[in-house]
Amino acid sequence: MDSSLRALVVDDDVAVRFTVRSILERCGFKVDEAGDGEEGLAMVTRGAKDGGYQLVVTDIHMPRMDGLELLKAIQQFPAPRPKVIVVTAHGTERQTVDAIKSGAFDYFKKPFEVEEVMAVVRRAAESVALSAEVERLSGELSLSRSLIFTSPAMSRLAVLVHRIAPRDVNVLLTGESGTGKERVSEALVMASQRANKSYVRFNCAALTAELAEAELFGHAKGAFTGAVKARAGLFREAHGGTILLDEIGELPLSLQAKLLRVLQEGEVRPVGEDQPVKIDVRIIAATHRDLLQMAAEGKFREDLYYRLKVVHLQIPPLRERPEDVPMLARHYLAEYSRRFGVGPFALTPPLLDRIMAYHWPGNVRELQNAMESIVALSSDNELDLELLPKAKGASSSSPASATPSALTQAAPVLVEPPTSAATGEPIVADLKARMDAYERGIIMNTLDQVRGNRSQAARVLGVNRATLHGKLRKYGITDADDEATDD
Incomplete structure (x- = not known):
């Protein structure tokens, strides 16, 4: 059982x-204790800030706050909330029914048998694990519409995106340039209650303070030189929807006070007008800067920082999620092969060695540009690996590393879902089909890494050769290809 599970008695x-x-x-x-319902509720509330409890076992009859009141209070928490098991006494059947109707997961009676309690607890733990898996898969599906990934770091981010997207709170996205902050913003919007409303984007570094103010908050006709007609402004255009304030760290201090008013009062005042205008906008802010450090230096308002950072999502750099590099490279090779009418090009072992050895300081954007460049400059349907950036200390005449790492040897290939001919939208396969596609991708990638040697592939995958041959037949990776060999 997962040792990270926490319970409160x-x-x-x-x-x-x-x-x-x-x-x-x-x-x-891991277990904590509380002596009554009030103490228990306080502990659940505090715990919710750092992962919380997955299970609460509570007696019904207690001083100050009884178990039924505690149960009802816990049910008001946002998901994922802890499962609640109530402990009842003889003659409290009515209260037991009320507890189940109020959302209790299960109950047991005093005096109780140990095995009975263990059975109830194990069912609760299985339910917690299933709920977590459903949330993880749902999150990955939401984020995969905007980003390509397979790493645990991005899977954890996907769960958070899925969890907070429907909750109408402001979000601060931070991360190095090129990590995909704008893509995460898109995923938040698509999974939100404002998905069908306006989604407006503004780069805070793109304009001077005067022009940025008019662009964001609007202006009256004649408010300044060149204002030949009134303009509503981006915040009013986004009314009912979402606005992304990219590079928020570059917003001039003079405008930060006006943005704070928008967050506090829910209104904007167009340049040249006396009356404010009420708006309803969800704000997503993104930056590669350390806003708290900027606040300490007097370059960013601390009160604005905390208003924006209701929820903070940090997007990890590519070097911290190397599992994503092969998948991204394959995607961009295929995309630019189609666009330029060359190839198609495969992710060969020398190419994989080279891209896995490089640091990618420009993150996904740099990898994308590198794949576009190498495909665009290809000749005779061959890729020139010398066009790729080199890792420190790598010579131009040899691969950046001698052998793919164990991680990249087993890097999975996720097959993109088919699309509808009528709508062009992805067709979501059922779970079994998706798992089969995932397994087939892992096998194909492993065979590619070992140059078709089935015996070596079986050892890498941790199965015997008979099992591997059965998988090859199941997924149509047949001996007829004559590319795979045994030792």
């Missing part, structure tokens, strides 16, 4: 708390 009887705690610890939980 709430009971005014110390002996009962001790017994239930022991059972939960035997089931793999």
Whole structure:
């Protein structure tokens, strides 16, 4: 069982708390205790800020706040909220029914048998694990519409995007240039309640302070030289929808106070007008700068920083998620091959070695540009690897590294979903089809890495040759290709 699972036992009887705690610890939980419902609610509230509890076991009859009140309070928490198991006594059948109707996961009665309690706890743990897996898959599906990834770091980000997108809060996206902050913003919008409303983007570094103010907040006719007609401004254009303020760290201090008013009052005042205009806009801000450090230096308003950072998402750089590099490279090779009418080009072992050895300081944007350049400059349907950036200390006459790492040897190839001929939209396959496609991609990639040697591929994949041959037949990777060999 997952050792990161946390549980809270709430009971005014110390002996009962001790017994239930022991059972939960035997089931793999890290356990805290509370003496009544009020203390328990306070602990659940504090815990929600750092991952929270996955399970609460509470008695019904307690002083100050009873178990039913605690259960109802927990049900008001945003998902994912802890599962609640109630402990009942003889003659409290009515209260047990009320607890189940109020959202309790299950119950057990005093006096209880250890095995009975363990069975209930294990069912709860299985339910927690299933809910987490559903959330992870849903998050990956949401983010995969905008980004290409397979790394655990991006999967964790996908869960957070899926979780907060429907909650109408401001979001601050931070990360190095080229990591995909704008793509994450798109994913947040597409999964939000404002998905069908306006989505407006503004680069805060693109204009002078005067022009940026008029662009964002609008202006009256004749408000300044060149204002030949009134303009609503981007915030009013985004009314009911979302606005992305990219490079927010470059916004002039004179405009930061006006933006703070928008966040505090929900209104804008166009240049040259006396009356403010009410707006309803969700703000997503993005930057590669350290805003807190800028605030300490007097270059960014600290109060604005905390208004923007209701939720903070950090997008990891490409060097911290190397699992994504092969998948991204394949995608861009295919995209630019189609665009330029050459190839198609495969991600060969020498090419994979070269791109995996490089640091990619420009992140995904640099990798994309490198793939576009190498395809555009290809001749005779061959890629010139010397056009790629070189890792420090690499010679121009030899690959950047001698052998692919164990990570890249097993890097999965995710097959893009088919699209509808009528709408062009992706056709979402069922779970079994997606898992089959994923497994087929891993096998094909492994065979590619070992140059078709089936015996070596079986060893890398950790299966025997008979199992591998069965998989090859299942997925149509047949011996007829005559490219795969045995030792």
